[in-house]
Amino acid sequence: MDTTQTLSPTRQRQRRAQWRRQALTLALLAVGLVAPFVAYPVFLMKVLCFALFACAFNLLLGYAGLLSFGHAAFLATGGYVTGYLLASYPGLTPELGILTGTAAAVALGALFGVLSIRRQGIYFAMVTLALAQLMFFVFVQSPFTGGEDGLHGVPRGELFGLISLNSNLAMYYFVFAVFLIGFAIIQRAVHSPFGQVLKAIRENEPRAVSLGYNVDAYKLLAFVLSAGLAGLAGSTKTLVFQLASLTDAHWHMSGEVILMTLLGGVGTLFGPLVGAGLVVSLQHLLAQSPLGNWVSVILGLIFVVCVLSFRSGIVGEILKSYRKNFK
Amino acid sequence: MNELVFFINNVVVAGSVTGSIYAIGAVGVTLIFSIMRFAHFAHADMMTFGALMVLVLTTAFPEVGGAVGLPTAVVMLPLAMALTALLAVGIDKGFYKPLRAHGVKPIVMVIGSLGVALILQGLIRLFAGTRAQSLYIAERKEIFRLELPFESVTRPIIVTEPQVILFILTLAAVIGLHLFLNRTRTGKAMRAMSDNPDLARASGINTSRIVTITWIIAGGLAAVAGTLLSLDVAFKPDLSFFLLLPIFAAAIVGGVGHPYGAIAGGFVVGFAETLAVFNWAVLLRPLQQHFPDWLELPRNLAFVGTEYKIVVPFFILVAILVWRPTGIFKGKVI
Numbered sequence: 060m061d062t063t064q065t066l067s068p069t070r071q072r073q074r075r076a077q078w079r080r081q082a083l084t085l086a087l088l089a090v091g092l093v094a095p096f097v098a099y100p101v102f103l104m105k106v107l108c109f110a111l112f113a114c115a116f117n118l119l120l121g122y123a124g125l126l127s128f129g130h131a132a133f134l135a136t137g138g139y140v141t142g143y144l145l146a147s148y149p150g151l152t153p154e155l156g157i158l159t160g161t162a163a164a165v166a167l168g169a170l171f172g173v174l175s176i177r178r179q180g181i182y183f184a185m186v187t188l189a190l191a192q193l194m195f196f197v198f199v200q201s202p203f204t205g206g207e208d209g210l211h212g213v214p215r216g217e218l219f220g221l222i223s224l225n226s227n228l229a230m231y232y233f234v235f236a237v238f239l240i241g242f243a244i245i246q247r248a249v250h251s252p253f254g255q256v257l258k259a260i261r262e263n264e265p266r267a268v269s270l271g272y273n274v275d276a277y278k279l280l281a282f283v284l285s286a287g288l289a290g291l292a293g294s295t296k297t298l299v300f301q302l303a304s305l306t307d308a309h310w311h312m313s314g315e316v317i318l319m320t321l322l323g324g325v326g327t328l329f330g331p332l333v334g335a336g337l338v339v340s341l342q343h344l345l346a347q348s349p350l351g352n353w354v355s356v357i358l359g360l361i362f363v364v365c366v367l368s369f370r371s372g373i374v375g376e377i378l379k380s381y382r383k384n385f386k
Numbered sequence: 387m388n389e390l391v392f393f394i395n396n397v398v399v400a401g402s403v404t405g406s407i408y409a410i411g412a413v414g415v416t417l418i419f420s421i422m423r424f425a426h427f428a429h430a431d432m433m434t435f436g437a438l439m440v441l442v443l444t445t446a447f448p449e450v451g452g453a454v455g456l457p458t459a460v461v462m463l464p465l466a467m468a469l470t471a472l473l474a475v476g477i478d479k480g481f482y483k484p485l486r487a488h489g490v491k492p493i494v495m496v497i498g499s500l501g502v503a504l505i506l507q508g509l510i511r512l513f514a515g516t517r518a519q520s521l522y523i524a525e526r527k528e529i530f531r532l533e534l535p536f537e538s539v540t541r542p543i544i545v546t547e548p549q550v551i552l553f554i555l556t557l558a559a560v561i562g563l564h565l566f567l568n569r570t571r572t573g574k575a576m577r578a579m580s581d582n583p584d585l586a587r588a589s590g591i592n593t594s595r596i597v598t599i600t601w602i603i604a605g606g607l608a609a610v611a612g613t614l615l616s617l618d619v620a621f622k623p624d625l626s627f628f629l630l631l632p633i634f635a636a637a638i639v640g641g642v643g644h645p646y647g648a649i650a651g652g653f654v655v656g657f658a659e660t661l662a663v664f665n666w667a668v669l670l671r672p673l674q675q676h677f678p679d680w681l682e683l684p685r686n687l688a689f690v691g692t693e694y695k696i697v698v699p700f701f702i703l704v705a706i707l708v709w710r711p712t713g714i715f716k717g718k719v720i
Contacts, residue, residue, distance in 0.1 A: 126493050126496070126497070174704065174708055175707075175708075177708075178707055178708075178711060180491075180492060180493050181424070181425045181492060181493065181496055182707055182711055184425075184493070184496060185425070185634060185638075185703065185707060186703070186704055186707045186708065188631070189631055189635075189700040189703040189704045189707075190700075190704060192631060192697075192700050193697055193700045193701070193704075196694065196696065196697050196700075200693060200694070310627075311504075314500055314504060317497060317500065318501075321497065352508075352511075352512055353508065353512070354508070355504050355505075355507055355508030355511070356504070356505050356508035356509055356512070357508075358504055358508075359501045359502065359503070359504030359505030359506075359507075359508060360501070360505060361501075362497070362498070362500065362501025362504060362505075363481060363498060363501040363502065363505065365501075366485065366494060366497055366498040366501060367481065367484060367485065367498070370490075370494070
C-alpha cells in the first residue's frame with residue numbers, strides 16, 4: 060500500500076513542503092558549488108556574507124516580529140574582533156578568529172538583548188538603534204579599530220593551519236561552507252518547536268504568555284542567535300576583504316539589511332538571500348556607472364516602493380501567487 | 387568669580403542653545419507621533435533640508451539681510467520654512483497617506499520613513515557636497531561680550547548673534563505653539579485627535595486636514611531647528627546623523643505625544659550634554675582651600691570626554707526606554 064494514502068492531508072502537505080525545501084536547498088547547493096566558475100568569486104563572497112547577515116536579521120524580524128535597528132553593531136563587532144585578532148596574532152588560524160568574533164557578537168547580543176527585549180515595536184527599534192550608535196562611537200574612539208581608517212591587511216591565513224585561503228577559490232568554498240552552516244542553523248531553528256513558539260509570539264504575544272511560554276526568554280534567545288550569526292557574517296566578511304571599517308558599524312548598514320530582507324521577503328527562508336543578492340549587485344553596478352553618487356537615493360526609492368506596494372517581497376509574492384494558482 | 391562666568395559660557399549658554407534646537411525638533415516628532423502614531427525617522431533629514439534651503443536662498447541673494455539689518459539667513463528662514471512644509475506635506479500625500487489608508491502597522495510606517503530618510507540624505511549630499519558651509523555669506527557673525535559689573539570678574543559672558551536670534555525664535559515658537567494649541571479651533575481639534583482619533587472624526591473634525599496642518603507645523607519647525615543649528619555652527623549635509631537620536635531622546639524623555647514635554651525634554655537632553663562634558667574642576671578649584679589636604683583636584687574633572695558628547699543623548703535614550711518608557715510626563719507607550 061502506498062504510504063501517502065495513510066497520511067492525513069495536513070501531514071501530506073507538510074511532507075510536500077519539506078520535499079520542496081530539500082529540493083530547493085539541493086539546487087542552491089549545486090548553484091553555489093558551480094558559481095565561482097561563472098562569476099567573480101569575491102563578488103559572490105560578498106553576496107554570501109550579506110545573505111547570511113540578512114538571514115540572521117530575518118530570523119528576528121520575520122519569525123519573532125522584532126525590528127532591530129542596530130544589527131550593524133553585531134556585524135561590525137564580529138568583523139573588528141576577528142580582524143584585530145588575526146592582524147595582531149599571526150599564529151592564529153582563521154577559523155579561531157571567526158569563532159572569537161562570533162562569540163564577541165553573541166556576548167554583545169546578550170547585553171543588548173537584556174536591555175531591549177522588554178520593549179516592543181518602535182521602542183525596541185529605538186533602543187537597538189541607540190545602542191548600535193553607542194557602539195559606533197566606541198569603534199571610532201577605540202585604539203584597536205584604527206578609528207576612521209579601519210583595519211587593513213588582515214591576513215587570511217591557513218584554515219586549520221593546513222589549507223591556504225589566499226586563493227579566492229579556496230576562500231570562496233570556505234565562505235560558502237560558513238554560509239551553509241549559518242543557513243542550516245537558521246532553518247533548523249525556524250522549523251523547530253522553538254521557531255513555532257517564536258511565530259506564536261509574533262502573531263499574538265499575550266496568548267503565548269497565557270499558554271505559559273516565557274516569552275522574554277524566547278525573544279532573548281532569538282536575539283542572541285541572530286546577533287551571533289550577524290557576527291559570523293561580519294567576521295567572515297573581514298577575512299574575505301582583509302579589512303574592517305566603520306561602514307559596517309554605520310546605521311546605513313542596519314538600514315541596508317532591513318532593505319535586503321524586505322526586498323526578498325520578510326519571514327521567508329530564501330527571501331533574504333535573494334534580497335542580499337539584488338542589493339549587493341545593484342550597489343556593484345551603480346558604483347561603476349555614472350549614477351554612483353545616487354546609491355543612497357536609489358536604495359531609498361526601492362525602500363519606499365517596497366513598503367508602498369510590495370510588502371511581502373519578491374519571494375513572498377512568488378509564494379503567494381504559487382499558493383493562489385496551484386492549491 | 388571668573389569660574390562662574392566660565393560655567394555660564396560653557397553650560398548655561400551652550401546648554402540653552404543645544405536644548406532649544408533639540409526642543410524645536412522634538413516638538414515636531416512628538417506632534418507627528420500624537421496625530422499619526424508613528425516615529426518619523428526622516429525628521430532630522432527634514433531639518434537638514436530646511437537648513438539647505440536657507441543656504442541655497444542665502445547664496446542666491448546674499449545682500450538682502452543688509453537692507454533689513456538682520457543676517458540674510460534669518461530673512462530667508464520663512465521662505466525655507468514654507469518650502470520644508472511643502473516637502474513634508476508632499477511626502478505625506480505621496481507616501482504616508484496611502485500607507486495609512488492601507489492600515490499598516492506603525493512599524494511598517496517607521497521602515498517607510500527610513501526609506502524617505504535615505505532619499506533625502508542622498509539628495510542633500512548630491513546637491514550640497516560633503517563639506518561644512520557657513521550660512522554667513524556676505525556678513526560676519528557678531529559676538530556680544532557682556533561685562534559683568536563686579537570687580538572680581540574680568541572675563542565677559544560671550545553670546546553670539548545667532549544665539550540671540552535662536553533664543554528669540556525659540557521663545558516665539560513655544561509661545562506661538564502654546565497659543566495655537568489652546569486658543570484656536572484647529573489647535574483644539576488637533577489635541578482632540580491626539581487623544582482619540584475615532585472620537586474626533588465622529589464629532590465632525592476633518593482629520594485629513596489636521597494631518598496636513600500637523601505636517602506643515604512639523605516641517606516649518608524642522609526648518610527652524612535645522613537653520614538655527616547651522617547658523618550657530620555651520621551647515622553640514624550629515625547634520626541629521628547627529629540630530630536624529632537626540633531629538634528622539636528629547637521627545638521620549640518628555641513623554642511621547644506631549645508638546646510641552648518635548649520642549650522640556652529638549653532642554654533636559656541639551657543640558658545633560660553640556661553638563662556631562664563640563665570640566666567641574668574649574669568650579670571646584672576656588673573651594674580647594676576648604677578641602678582636606680589629601681583630596682587633590684585633578685586638572686580635568688568631567689563626567690565624559692568632549693569627544694563622547696554626542697553619546698550622552700544615546701545613553702539617555704537607552705536609560706529612559708529601559709527604565710521609564712513613559713517619559714517624565716507620562717506619555718503614550720507605543
